[in-house]
Amino acid sequence: MSYEEKLKNYRTAPFDARFPNTNQTRNCYQNYLDYHRCNKALSAKNQDPAPCQWYHRVYKSLCPISWVQKWDGQLEAGTFPGKI
Amino acid sequence: MAHQAHAYHMVDPSPWPLTGAVAALLLTSGTAIWMHFNSLVLMTLGLVLLLLTMYQWWRDIIREGTFQGHHTPPVQKGLRYGMILFITSEVFFFLGFFWAFYHSSLAPTPELGGCWPPTGITTLDPFEVPLLNTAVLLASGVTVTWAHHSIMEGQRKQAIQSLTLTILLGFYFTFLQAMEYFEAPFTIADGVYGSTFFVATGFHGLHVIIGSTFLAVCLLRQVQFHFTSEHHFGFEAAAWYWHFVDVVWLFLYISIYWWGS
Numbered sequence: 001m002s003y004e005e006k007l008k009n010y011r012t013a014p015f016d017a018r019f020p021n022t023n024q025t026r027n028c029y030q031n032y033l034d035y036h037r038c039n040k041a042l043s044a045k046n047q048d049p050a051p052c053q054w055y056h057r058v059y060k061s062l063c064p065i066s067w068v069q070k071w072d073g074q075l076e077a078g079t080f081p082g083k084i
Numbered sequence: 085m086a087h088q089a090h091a092y093h094m095v096d097p098s099p100w101p102l103t104g105a106v107a108a109l110l111l112t113s114g115t116a117i118w119m120h121f122n123s124l125v126l127m128t129l130g131l132v133l134l135l136l137t138m139y140q141w142w143r144d145i146i147r148e149g150t151f152q153g154h155h156t157p158p159v160q161k162g163l164r165y166g167m168i169l170f171i172t173s174e175v176f177f178f179l180g181f182f183w184a185f186y187h188s189s190l191a192p193t194p195e196l197g198g199c200w201p202p203t204g205i206t207t208l209d210p211f212e213v214p215l216l217n218t219a220v221l222l223a224s225g226v227t228v229t230w231a232h233h234s235i236m237e238g239q240r241k242q243a244i245q246s247l248t249l250t251i252l253l254g255f256y257f258t259f260l261q262a263m264e265y266f267e268a269p270f271t272i273a274d275g276v277y278g279s280t281f282f283v284a285t286g287f288h289g290l291h292v293i294i295g296s297t298f299l300a301v302c303l304l305r306q307v308q309f310h311f312t313s314e315h316h317f318g319f320e321a322a323a324w325y326w327h328f329v330d331v332v333w334l335f336l337y338i339s340i341y342w343w344g345s
Contacts, residue, residue: 025193025194026198029194029198033198067194071194081194081195081196081197081198081202081203081204082194082197082198082199082203083197083198083199083203
């Protein structure tokens with residue numbers, strides 16, 4: 001399945017075996033990180049960052065809005081503690 | 085004319101348990117008052133009373149055991165059980181702080197950057213002063229064992245020398261650790277890293293000071309001929325406590341300084 005098809009068929013975040021438990025914090029956080037890392041990596045190689053939209057969809061589905069706002073604010077201010 | 089027909093020690097009435105309890109009350113309430121109403125009076129009073137209680141209670145025990153002969157073999161056995169149980173309780177005390185450390189470091193939260201050490205924390209190099217501290221405490225474990233054997237073999241001078249050396253090594257550790265605390269690039273207020281680091285190593289340092297004091301008392305007693313080659317339980321208790329402090333450091337070093345860096 002190409003990434004365009006995957007994105008077109010997206011309804012909500014699928015089961016991720018890396019995060020099997022009720023506490024899905026890490027699932028949200030990891031996809032947030034992966035989205036920004038993907039963007040950074042593909043842009044550095046001058047490639048189309050479209051595949052990164054998958055991570056974007058997942059974290060938008062999973063993460064509390066306040067968390068995303070907080071992290072986006074930190075990224076802007078340069079104080080985001082995660083490794084991008 | 086009546087005398088006891090058993091080998092146990094029926095202790096004479098003593099005021100020190102009461103003064104100790106009052107000291108505990110003053111210390112606890114005093115600390116709360118200090119934190120909320122900026123007054124040190126109650127806490128200082130509690131501290132003074134505690135120190136007086138400890139001095140007089142343990143002085144009385146030395147009088148009862150060394151000068152009055154009340155510490156028969158069964159009594160000494162009870163004292164041994166007591167020290168072992170106390171040290172065991174201290175093990176559980178430290179277990180709590182290790183639990184706290186591993187809770188936070190094994191699954192670091194997004195607030196920390198999802199990593200350990202957390203983002204922004206520059207840890208201490210485990211192979212610099214912390215390694216020296218490890219060597220110092222291990223060496224002190226050797227010297228305290230040397231002191232024990234000297235006492236058992238009736239070698240008075242060597243016992244005094246090795247016990248003094250043990251205490252000096254203890255002071256050296258405390259001095260080095262104090263320097264580290266002063267120079268550290270992070271404080272107790274620096275997130276959960278700072279909290280776990282300084283609370284765990286801080287309580288350990290306090291126990292080093294307590295252990296050094298215990299050994300120093302033993303040195304004074306050795307100089308004053310209190311110990312015999314067969315009977316020197318005070319020293320043994322101090323040595324057990326010292327080994328316990330050493331072992332706690334080893335766990336601290338491996339977990340917080342080395343793995344946690």
